[in-house]
Amino acid sequence: MAISLADRVVIVTGAGSGIGRATAQLAALRGAHVIIQDISEAGAYDTVKIISDSGGAATASIGDASNQADIDATVELALQTGDLRGLVNNAGIMDNFAPAARTTDETWERVMRINVDSVFKYTRAVIPHLIENGGGSIVNLASAAGIRGAAAGAAYTASKHAIVGLTRNTAYVHAGDNVRTNAVAPGGVETNVMAAIDPSSYDAAAMEVTGPVHATAVRSAQPDELAQLIVFLLTDAASNINGAIIPSDGGWSAA
Structure with missing residues (x-):
């Protein structure tokens, strides 16, 4: 099967920069009409x-x-544009690496709202339309923090573990509807996801404990390296891949 998204509409959240932008660019190159969702107007229109x-x-x-x-407005725009067949839940934020004992309610609630609630709500919104259109593919951005415990703080780690569970449940329940759901688990990626965090707010004590784990990371990836995998999972070439949590971390998870 060809790695093509011709005549399909794909929503990419957080597509105003980083992995989302790279994914949107490649999906468009493969023939998709991409809905560029982002809270940043400047970023979204730059990607367009x-x-x-x-x-x-x-x-x-x-x-x-x-x-x-x-979310409803974005999905409606996609439906008006054409044959909605794909969703990439990419939007997300980091925490400050704090463990549970030093994580504030504000940090916990903000990370969960953006990293988990957005994925759940977008998934809930698009599933009926993907089924009606004959099937489709959802790709969620998990993280190395979704499969290990020392890659980030308590809030971010919990949020990405939640994405892993949601991915697997959605994949299995809707396999018979020809809707596939997978997750990509990056390690370090050279994006601006850390730009919203003041380095002085990092939990130094926790980072000292987890530092040896971070030191085993092989390298940071470029956004387009993640985009290649994400777009492949959107296409029919990945027709038998469903419920997979795929590390893309240069080998970090093999350490």
């Missing part, structure tokens, strides 16, 4: 311009990936 200048098709949808009204 990059894709348009390359001859691809993209439309911006500005909003909060965890807000139901914004």
Whole structure:
């Protein structure tokens, strides 16, 4: 089967930068009309311009990936655009590496809202349409923190473990509907996901404990390296891959 997304509409959340932007660019190159969802208007429209200048098709949808009204508007835009067949739940934020004993309610609730609620709500919103359209593919961004305990703080680690569970449940329950759900688990990636965190807020004591684990990481990835895997999972070439949690960490998880 060809690695093609021709004549399909794909929603990519958090597509205004980083992995989301790289994924949107490659999906458009493969023929998809990509709905560029991001809370940053400037970032979203920059991605649309990059894709348009390359001859691809993209439309911006500005909003909060965890807000139901914004989600409904994005899904409606996708349905008006064409045959909705794919969703990439990429939007997410980091924590400050704090363990549970030093994680504030504010941090916990913000990380869970953006990292977990957005994935759940987008999945819930698109599943009926994917089924109606004959099937489709959902790709969630998990993390090395979703399969190990020392890659981040308590909030981020819990949020990415939640994504792993949601991915597996959705995959199995909807396998008979021709809807596949998989997750990619990156290690370090050179994106701006850390830019929103003040380095002075990092939990130094926790990072001292987890430092030896971080030191085993082989290298950081580029966003386009993740995009290659994500877009492959969106296509029919990955027709028998469902419920997989795929590390893309340069071998870190093998340590």
